[in-house]
Amino acid sequence: MEATKTAVKPAAAAIAVRDLTFAYAAAPVLQDVSFGLEKRAVGLLGPNGSGKTTLLRALLGHLPLKRGAVSVMGCDMARDPRGARRRLGWMPERGGILPGMSGVAMVAYLGELGGMPPTDALQRAHEVLNYVGLADERYREADTYSQGMRQRLKLAQALVHDPDWLLLDEPTSGLDPRGRVSMLELMRDLAAHKGFGIILSTHLLADVREVCQEILVLRQGRLLSHGRVEAAPPGATAQFLVEGFGDEPAFQAALRDAGLEAVRRERLLEITAPADAGARLVLAAASASGFALRRLQPRRETLEDLFYQLVDDADDARKD
Amino acid sequence: MPVYERGYRPWEHSGRRARAPWWTIARRGIAEPLKSRRLLFLLAVAWVPAIVKGGILYFTFQMGELSRLIGGKWTDIGPRGFLTYLGWQSPFVLILLAIVGSGLISRDRRENGLALYLARPLGVRDYVLGKGAVVMFYYFAVTLLPVWALCLFGYLVTSGATGMQMLLLIPLQALAYCLVTGAGFTLVLLALSSVGQRTVFVALWWVLLYAGTDGLAEIMSLFSPGLQILNFPGQFLNAGIVFFGGEPLCEVPPAASLLVVLAYAALGAWVLRRRIKPVEVVA
Secondary structure, eight states: OOOOBOOOOGGGSSEEEEEEEEEETTEEEEEEEEEEEOSSEEEEEOOTTSSHHHHHHHHTTOSOOSEEEEEETTEETTTOHHHHHHTEEEEOSSOOOOTTOBHHHHHHHHHHHTTOOHHHHHHHHHHHHHHTTOGGGTTSBGGGOOHHHHHHHHHHHHHTTOOSEEEEESTTTTOOHHHHHHHHHHHHHHHHTSOOEEEEEESOHHHHHHHOSEEEEEETTEEEEEEEOOOOOSOSEEEEEEEEESOHHHHHHHHHHTTOEEEEETTEEEEEEETTTHHHHHHHHHHHHTOEEEEEEEOOOOHHHHHHHHHHHHHHHHHO | OOHHHHOOOOOOOOSOOOOOHHHHHHHHHHHTGGGOHHHHHHHHHHTHHHHHHHHHHHHHHHHTHHHHHHHGGGGOOSHHHHHHHHHHTHHHHHHHHHHHHTHHHHHHHHTTHHHHHHTSSOOHHHHHHHHHHHHHHHHHHHTHHHHHHHHHHHHHHOSSOOHHIIIIIHHHHHHHHHHHHHHHHHHHHHHHHHHOSOHHHHHHHHHIIIIIHHHHHHHHTTTOGGGGGGOHHHHHHHTHHHHHOSSOSSSSOHHHHHHHHHHHHHHHHHHHHHHOOSSOOOO
8 A cells, every 4th residue: 555645636626625723622633634535435544533533523514613614516614514514424433323213214314304305315215225235124223223234324324315425434333344344345336336425534444445545644633644545466575473482593593594584573573574475484484493483463554554654754755 | 135236326306395404303303202102191181171171161151150150260261361271281391391302402412413413404503493393392282272272162162252352362372472481491491401411311400490490489489479580480470471461470570570481591592502513612
């Protein structure tokens, strides 16, 4: 994955954000955030507290902005919030289920509130619930839905009024692996084949890689990076975390003999090895040196990795 | 079934008109409690005094002065008699609004529903208007509607009633009174609902405000009659004298009671203005 500068100017974009600044009390949450997005799937990345959800709320016009402007499909949020919101569908992370209603009633109700005539809203509610895979459960009370079904229901209510953009806040949160795959499949289909723009707020890099073509990285309320996600070819090398006991210098020598790099990170060894045969080579080196392995774990790329890479790049650029 | 087999098609507008957002909220809020048989029973019971009054009016006309002596205030078909009737409805107002109104906003707040509403093309006013219409509907159902029905019935069965009074004057007086007091009750109840997230606590606060101040004011008025001004429902009723005429119901001038009602309404509106936000921002 790599992040490169995008060429979309805020003024010409489907979603344009200019100098967005917002603070809770004295603490700034968003600072001079500016970007422009074309209608495509965009990942909004950042650690907890980086301002992702606040940015989504600002896009919805929910926050009294200190400074800045948001426009959605040409509608200025300050001047025409209803027009702008008609083009947005929001899936919240927390809550988002109206109690005491069946799935279809809730989606139809929110469709009506989205500006649809009642009959259209009811028909659309059935259609989108079928699309998200809740057709069989649509008459059940939404309160009784499982976490996976709740997430689908929240996606359905975001879709019902056929917006241009979907703002999805941690949509795979709390899902089991099968539910997560299914949700990612839906998001990918919506972005790639159904023409929706998606802003996917998450701290899971893998979700962004699955769905998005572009990323926004926030850190401490500042836009750290805005770039395209380009699917990198399967890496030539992979990293493994190793823990064990025995003659470690001999193990490290065996690793060097096998052409592998090992760096100590506190009580773990981080080994860089060819992706296709890395684990086999590590095991062979351990066997040859008599080093007993307690743990051999492929190191997953995390958001932090991307962050540190971006921060390092920024620091390097500053030094140059 | 895989996603690509389920299909998705964009919304094709039928050309029909969409409802106003507040009306959508109000319709849902009104219809939902009606699914409860207990509430329907309560509504039916709340009409019993009106039916009894109607029966007494009928027999008064049929039997003359004798039944008037037995019926007492129940036979009064003047404006003041209808205000007395509205006073009798006070327990029903207390219970019904506690059931219907306590959860209107608190449940939305608990489920992050407020943000869900306000992410749609509607404003805070639509939301409050819709929720308020629910409370007003149920308030009218046990106050204004029975009064109107009694007016019509009284005009039909009694000899002393004039069409001008029973079909125009009293219904309009009742409408004005119920609009003002209903708005006051509604704004106060919605404000309470917007402060809490647990419906049961909101209901408790409502009952304390309504019944608690009633009892407290009764005790306090032993020391100073003017302290009747602390009586929350009492002030709403006493304000009715401004609309229906007659002697004040307590030591507080009716105009002052009306100001108290308006102050409650303003306070409720102020709380709602502060509380109904998609995001709670600490200023």
